Amino acid sequence: MRVWRADLHVHTCLSPCADLAMAPRTIIARAAARGLDAIGVADHNSAANAPAVQRAARGSGLTVFAGMEVTSREEVHILALFGALEAAFAMQEFVQRRLPGRNRPEIFGLQVLVNEEHDVLGFEPRLLAGATGWSLSEVVERVHRLGGLAFAAHADREAFGLLGHLGLLPRGLALDGLELSPNTSEAEFRRRWPECAELPLLRFSDAHSPEQIGRAATGFRLPELNLEELRKALRGAEGRGILTEAASLWKN
Amino acid sequence: MTLRALAETLGLEVLSAWDLDREVTGAYVADLLSDVLAHAAPGSLWITLQTHANVAAVAALKELSVLLANGRRPDPDMLERAREHKVTVLATGLPAFEIAGRLYAAGLRGGN
Ligand SMILES: [Zn+2]
Ligand SMILES: [Zn+2]
Numbered sequence: 001m002r003v004w005r006a007d008l009h010v011h012t013c014l015s016p017c018a019d020l021a022m023a024p025r026t027i028i029a030r031a032a033a034r035g036l037d038a039i040g041v042a043d044h045n046s047a048a049n050a051p052a053v054q055r056a057a058r059g060s061g062l063t064v065f066a067g068m069e070v071t072s073r074e075e076v077h078i079l080a081l082f083g084a085l086e087a088a089f090a091m092q093e094f095v096q097r098r099l100p101g102r103n104r105p106e107i108f109g110l111q112v113l114v115n116e117e118h119d120v121l122g123f124e125p126r127l128l129a130g131a132t133g134w135s136l137s138e139v140v141e142r143v144h145r146l147g148g149l150a151f152a153a154h155a156d157r158e159a160f161g162l163l164g165h166l167g168l169l170p171r172g173l174a175l176d177g178l179e180l181s182p183n184t185s186e187a188e189f190r191r192r193w194p195e196c197a198e199l200p201l202l203r204f205s206d207a208h209s210p211e212q213i214g215r216a217a218t219g220f221r222l223p224e225l226n227l228e229e230l231r232k233a234l235r236g237a238e239g240r241g242i243l244t245e246a247a248s249l250w251k252n
Numbered sequence: 253m254t255l256r257a258l259a260e261t262l263g264l265e266v267l268s269a270w271d272l273d274r275e276v277t278g279a280y281v282a283d284l285l286s287d288v289l290a291h292a293a294p295g296s297l298w299i300t301l302q303t304h305a306n307v308a309a310v311a312a313l314k315e316l317s318v319l320l321a322n323g324r325r326p327d328p329d330m331l332e333r334a335r336e337h338k339v340t341v342l343a344t345g346l347p348a349f350e351i352a353g354r355l356y357a358a359g360l361r362g363g364n
Binding site: 017073074075100101104107108129130131158159160 | 284285286289290302303304305306309312313327337
């Protein structure tokens, strides 16, 4: 067992709101410099740049989980992460089946598709800043059916955060954890949202620019780093656990 | 009625001013961006509680002016985006229902 530092919420230049400098090799270099063991690639409603980041990570020792930040019909952001690229793309297909609108780059920003050499392959035409027609529970169910993990991104934030936006934890929503906003303390959060007591709290950077990568991370105590082990750690199973860096508290 | 006339009549605060002499053709109340994208008519005044940057982007896309209700203050990056895209942003301390009622009484109707 050891502690693996993971920042599982990182955007690339595919997200219209992200810095164009968020290209695969830049992300990997920055993550390695920050001493991270793993990152999650989570662009809005697309996993299209995840393969390039995975290829850029070869030989770096860094594990790259492919995923995306899905905007549900209620306009809540769900961070979905997968152990296999095929699962991430199956999720993308599901999400984009009901993702209306075309991007207007001059208004929302560029959506750049790149390879690991930083060649521009094209521009994503869909409105990734928009919301899918699937509900929260449909999104979370599909993530689980595809073997992934589903977290409420920046859960306490009013803009697109599950609790901040809806004001409550929907009953029966089978989330794997809640990501806190950077400035919220765990104690403060637990006091404000007692109904979330069963859910693990996580911290990731939600990086939109290179210098933000690793500004928040979560430690996972595991024998080896893969998605199934992350799932066990979130449940505190078999001696595994998580450690949010700000609070330094083990969950067992 | 122009935005300027409405602002004066109803005491709306002007946070970002671009086209105050434009005729307002209607109003729309919603807090879901997807709903606004799908249903708000161009030229309308959009009454909302949302205060983040994508509000300005959606308003620019749909050619709307924004009215923040219930004492809401815009996030700094929302105002930045509003200025970048020349979106007028107004604010009122009144709740959405109240301000919608007063706009209706002033002669404004739903989108065309
Ligand atoms: Zn988000
Ligand atoms: Zn994000």
